[in-house]
Amino acid sequence: MRSTLRSPADALNFWLVVVGALVVTGIGLAAAHHMESAGHAATGMGHEVVWGLPHVFAIFMIVSASGVLNVASIGSVFGQPVYKPRAPLSGLLCLALLAGGLMVLMLDLGRPDRVLVAATHINPTSVFAWNVVLYSGMAAIVALYLWTMFERRMNPYSRAAGLAALVWRFVLTTGTGSIFAFLAARQAYASALLAPLFIVLSFGWGLAVFLVVQATMFAWEGERLDPAVQRRMARLLGIFIAASLYLVAVVHLTHLYHAKQVAFEAFILRDGGTYPLLFWGGYVVLGGLLPLVLLFHPSFGGERSTFAASALVVLGAFAWLYVFIIGGQVFPLEIFPGHQVSSSFGDGQVASYSPSLPELLLGLGGVGAAFLLTTVGVRVLDFMPQDDFAGVKHG
Amino acid sequence: MNTPGTPSRPSRRAFLGAAAATGATGAVLLAPGIQLVEVAQAAAPNAASAGGPGATALPGANPRVRWGLLIDTTKCAPGCTDCVSACRTEHGLPEPKRRTDVQWIRKIEIKAIDTGRQGSLPVMCQHCAKPPCVDVCPTGASFKRADGVVLVDRHLCIGCRYCMMACPYKARSFVHEPVTDQKPDAPRGMGCVESCTLCVHRIDAGHMAGGGSTACAEACTKAGHGAILFGDLNDPHSEISRRVKEIRSTVLRADLRVEPGVHYLGL
Numbered sequence: 001m002r003s004t005l006r007s008p009a010d011a012l013n014f015w016l017v018v019v020g021a022l023v024v025t026g027i028g029l030a031a032a033h034h035m036e037s038a039g040h041a042a043t044g045m046g047h048e049v050v051w052g053l054p055h056v057f058a059i060f061m062i063v064s065a066s067g068v069l070n071v072a073s074i075g076s077v078f079g080q081p082v083y084k085p086r087a088p089l090s091g092l093l094c095l096a097l098l099a100g101g102l103m104v105l106m107l108d109l110g111r112p113d114r115v116l117v118a119a120t121h122i123n124p125t126s127v128f129a130w131n132v133v134l135y136s137g138m139a140a141i142v143a144l145y146l147w148t149m150f151e152r153r154m155n156p157y158s159r160a161a162g163l164a165a166l167v168w169r170f171v172l173t174t175g176t177g178s179i180f181a182f183l184a185a186r187q188a189y190a191s192a193l194l195a196p197l198f199i200v201l202s203f204g205w206g207l208a209v210f211l212v213v214q215a216t217m218f219a220w221e222g223e224r225l226d227p228a229v230q231r232r233m234a235r236l237l238g239i240f241i242a243a244s245l246y247l248v249a250v251v252h253l254t255h256l257y258h259a260k261q262v263a264f265e266a267f268i269l270r271d272g273g274t275y276p277l278l279f280w281g282g283y284v285v286l287g288g289l290l291p292l293v294l295l296f297h298p299s300f301g302g303e304r305s306t307f308a309a310s311a312l313v314v315l316g317a318f319a320w321l322y323v324f325i326i327g328g329q330v331f332p333l334e335i336f337p338g339h340q341v342s343s344s345f346g347d348g349q350v351a352s353y354s355p356s357l358p359e360l361l362l363g364l365g366g367v368g369a370a371f372l373l374t375t376v377g378v379r380v381l382d383f384m385p386q387d388d389f390a391g392v393k394h395g
Numbered sequence: 396m397n398t399p400g401t402p403s404r405p406s407r408r409a410f411l412g413a414a415a416a417t418g419a420t421g422a423v424l425l426a427p428g429i430q431l432v433e434v435a436q437a438a439a440p441n442a443a444s445a446g447g448p449g450a451t452a453l454p455g456a457n458p459r460v461r462w463g464l465l466i467d468t469t470k471c472a473p474g475c476t477d478c479v480s481a482c483r484t485e486h487g488l489p490e491p492k493r494r495t496d497v498q499w500i501r502k503i504e505i506k507a508i509d510t511g512r513q514g515s516l517p518v519m520c521q522h523c524a525k526p527p528c529v530d531v532c533p534t535g536a537s538f539k540r541a542d543g544v545v546l547v548d549r550h551l552c553i554g555c556r557y558c559m560m561a562c563p564y565k566a567r568s569f570v571h572e573p574v575t576d577q578k579p580d581a582p583r584g585m586g587c588v589e590s591c592t593l594c595v596h597r598i599d600a601g602h603m604a605g606g607g608s609t610a611c612a613e614a615c616t617k618a619g620h621g622a623i624l625f626g627d628l629n630d631p632h633s634e635i636s637r638r639v640k641e642i643r644s645t646v647l648r649a650d651l652r653v654e655p656g657v658h659y660l661g662l
Binding site: 036038039040041045046047048050051109110111112114115117118121122123125126127128129132179182183184185186329333334335336337338339340341342343344345346347 | 505507509527534535561565569572
């Protein structure tokens with residue numbers, strides 16, 4: 001077994017990584033405690049931007065959790081041999097990201113001590129309440145799926161569990177997109193396209209996270225990923241990036257078609273300062289076009305280029321979510337169409353938002369928790385993808 | 396055995412007895428927001444009118460009534476904030492000094508882009524018949540009473556702020572700082588969302604039947620403007636009903652069809 005052959009230096013490195021992740025998670029928890037004691041006045045949020053940087057982290061992790069499971073689905077449900085050995089890692093990452101994302105989401109509540117109320121009092125018309133069910137269900141199904149993969153006697157049920165996970169993750173990401181899609185009064189949201197957009201974004205973000213983790217694991221073990229496998233996964237990431245860019249463009253073009261939304265689009269795409277910069281520079285160029293070049297240009301496409309492209313996709317995801325979540329809230333609500341308005345409550349003004357340190361630390365704490373779960377999980381159970389090279393080289 | 400003069404420790408029998416008695420009228424509180432027994436969720440809105448131990452139980456919110464406001468923007472004086480101050484005093488809200496301070500009601504100055512016509516008007520919770528805040532609230536903390544008043548149950552609010560995202564009127568405030576000097580009729584709490592209650596404590600105390608009004612409407616009348624009128628929109632004989640029938644009023648963001656209970660004249 002791999003674990004019995006480890007050197008003392010390797011064990012030390014493992015514990016150093018675990019301690020590092022624990023420290024980051026602990027700092028995140030301390031930040032959340034500060035936010036709960038001092039109130040959300042300790043954050044940059046206000047009555048305009050009610051969901052700040054923690055939501056950017058949380059939604060990234062939750063959407064990626066759904067997308068990362070794609071790797072398992074392609075293997076188990078669609079029978080692709082390259083992806084099959086990666087299914088357990090895909091499931092573990094899904095659980096870890098889900099846990100990290102939910103940790104941030106729950107600790108950013110005004111009353112995190114009442115989190116159980118969300119489970120005991122469910123309003124059936126609330127998309128948030130649906131998501132409580134969807135997230136817990138997702139964790140249960142993926143845990144079951146992992147069991148069917150690891151327990152030999154349960155192997156025959158693996159495909160069925162994989163199919164259930166596939167269906168559930170589509171519903172889950174639809175639910176996440178719908179959190180925003182149902183906000184009828186907000187110019188930035190209120191679009192049925194947001195559900196499919198989140199699904200497509202999840203494909204790219206999840207695969208990018210998977211590729212970063214996989215490359216790190218192979219580097220740690222001093223092994224090389226088979227070039228054929230690497231090329232296939234890189235190509236798939238490229239397709240997901242292109243599809244995401246296309247759907248994002250469609251959402252904005254749809255908005256631009258409606259006169260009532262032109263002002264918001266002008267703000268977010270041209271006049272809004274940081275937001276257009278993050279959209280075009282962060283998401284489109286760094287998180288979209290550059291990764292496509294790195295993945296498809298004949299001069300690149302190798303292991304390092306794929307890693308860089310994946311890391312850039314993650315960076316672009318944060319940029320896009322920041323623009324989507326924060327930019328969508330700073331733009332003033334149009335309560336009096338056709339009027340200029342002003343008040344002591346920020347009406348008619350573009351709101352300002354500067355994320356505070358506790359917010360950032362809470363977000364990073366969630367990433368730390370996901371990282372910790374992944375690191376420990378990979379060590380305790382055998383999640384390292386074992387490729388049958390003869391079977392995949394010409395696949 | 397308990398000795399006289401020392402605080403007695405409740406026996407199990409006494410606890411169970413109290414629990415049973417509580418269960419008959421409400422719920423047993425296990426932890427903040429967690430109730431072991433909950434009877435008739437619909438009765439929750441009556442809690443405001445319960446008036447504490449020994450009080451005679453008042454009938455619940457009257458479903459035949461639709462409380463609302465009519466705001467005549469032609470009478471609303473620019474610069475006057477008497478309604479805002481009265482609301483703050485009535486509910487123990489702090490004077491807004493920081494950007495995070497709550498504002499249940501605010502004055503908005505408006506100017507038509509095409510004609511340049513200017514005006515001034517107060518905006519508060521519009522007490523919609525189809526409130527988006529109630530639809531999105533995951534725990535049911537945001538609720539609409541049978542008489543149309545939209546409220547937040549402070550025991551169920553987890554502070555997710557989804558209602559603030561959903562409200563088309565920016566009518567809700569999140570309590571960002573610890574609260575002090577609370578009024579018994581307006582319980583508040585850090586980490587929860589709150590908004591105009593349409594002075595529900597006055598409604599439940601029966602003040603409205605005697606011609607009473609909300610704090611904001613009262614202050615506006617006292618200031619001599621008479622721009623805010625409170626009343627029952629369902630009662631054909633009420634002044635508010637007569638006026639909305641006679642003069643064309645509008646509601647904010649009528650396109651959203653959330654059917655606000657606050658109507659505006661002269662917009």
